[in-house]
Amino acid sequence: MDDQRLTPADPTRPAPTLPARPARGLRRVVLPWLLCAAAVGWGGWTSWQLWKPDPPGDPLATMLTAFAKQNRLTVFSAELAPVVASDDARLFGMLRSRQVAVIPARVDYTVDLAAIGPDRLRWDAAAQRLEVILPPLQLSRPNLDEGRAQYLREGAWITRTAQEALTRENTRLAETQAARGAANPALMTLARTAAREALRQNLTVPLQVAGYRAATITVRFDGEPAPR
Template sequence: MVDPVLTPAPAPASASSPARSSLRQIVLPWFLFALALALAGFLGWRLWQPADAGDPLATSLVAFERQNSLTVFSAELAPVVSSDDSRLFGLVKAKQVAVIPARIDYTVDLAAVDRNRMRWDAATKTLTVRLPPLRLSRPNLDEARAQYLREGMWIGREAQDKLTRENTLMAERLAGQQAANPVLMGLARNAAKDAVRQNLAIPMQVAGFGGVTVTVTIDGESTG
């Protein structure tokens, strides 16, 4: 006698299955949309966020990048020079004394300032910056305001042009020497330090670092 094979009847479908399926159909698209939105937001944040966000040195360098060269001081000088001219075997002599106003600018090459010239002390919130030596511009002579005093029985056009050229070259050279004197250089260095402090303190504060002390030194300055 062959035993009958009993096939188990299929279990009745749960009444909650259609509800769960319907719930998945509703929630899944919104979940995928939220996931895509979050991914897009993350990628956008990574795209627009500065590479060194939160880095005080990077914040300082960004502030410097806005102006590669910073004029920190200008000197108005009035060099007094004189030149002589002799012609016809010394029989005709002439002399010209000139006072030629000159302007010289003192600048800082901010493009030369990199991370190696900066140091950040997080404990004291102090940023130390070492600047390259100041650069002096070529003297800008204002010959329209120059004053001349000429001596000589007779000064021809050729002699006068020669005296003026020589006076101009001498005034330019003398103005450069006067601009490099210790007093003016000291004033220019102090102005450079103040300017750099202002250029860095505000961006650092805006970036969220709070009140930061900025210490500035310059290559070649006396430490005595």
Template sequence: MDNKLTPSETPIRQTSELAPEVAPERQKSLARIQAVPWLLFIAMLGLAAFFAWRAYAPEDIGDPLATSITAFEKQNKLTVFSAQLSPVVASTDSRLFGAIQSRQVAVIPARVNYTLDLSQVDSSRLSWNEASRTLNVVLPPVQVSKPNLDEARAQYLREGIWISRDAQDKLTRDNTRLAEQQAVKQAANPVLMNLARVAAKEAIHQNLAIPLEVAGYGDVTVNVRFDGEEESKP
């Protein structure tokens, strides 16, 4: 029997022999083509990360005193404590050469604020110890605001046989003036002043410790004292 291949069989045999070599080459080319967009995407991400780092990379965190001064500049006056007072005052009025006498007792609620003038705090009041990472602050005295009288909630007790409108107005004005004076004296009470100073120190500690931590100084110690107070020992 003749084993020679007919012309029609030859191409089929050659195709089956070349297929294992051609298919891998085509798959490699396809893989390379499909990988191009991903490579470009990764390259763009790399460039974006590089430029972001250049733009926002942390530099020298600067001077802690300057950071503290900036924190103070954001608040000109800082209210650190408030007290609710209730002055009890009395005034008298005399009419018709003393023939008509009247008296008024008043309880007038008053609110007093204790503030710090932060515009007085400059670099001369701050010092930084790099070794112990401690910021020392010397504060000006606490200021007491003018009492805010709540006359709408005032209580009055009037005495007299007959009290005219003019006499009543005068008694009220006199009691308002006396209540304001008494509220100022009560606000200067050593107990209230000490509470205000303690609140001021705590407020300043928070106002400085947090900005310094955000600025990159980490956990720092903030020592706060007032003019005339001795510096605390470590």
């Protein structure tokens, strides 16, 4: 068997270095994940900037804008049927005639939203409560439906001129009576109740859009006591 001898190391010879391949391999594995994480982070930040909820807006400005867009709001309508009568005399009273009429009429109750300014709005930021003070209701001129009117005429001989005069007078009386009937306390109470509910419903959506989803709304008319 051949002798095997160990050759002593040369102290002047540089020590061998480790290959750099593992470091390059590590970078190849980690770098894609870092790029992916950065892309995800950038995408999330961009999405947040695009879709993040806006801070709550000014509730009073929101309400005034809503009022300006609607201008006038019809909150109630009353159907009335005035019964009126008129008389006509001609030829020195020798020809007398009488006409009784039932003329259906409709009266609308509206709120002038354009008249609601900042002085009619109260906003409690701590309680998120909006109070709206409405101006008096406005009643429209009675809309007479003479196509559905019923007439009863009395007289031995009623000329066309007399009939036209009787119809005109009954129309005038029916309009006056319908306006008076529409202003009676019972109908006015119903109309105010309908107005409060209509305003609450119309203002809820703008407030929610402005960011006040838990806000409450109270509506009252001039002269009514403030809620406690």
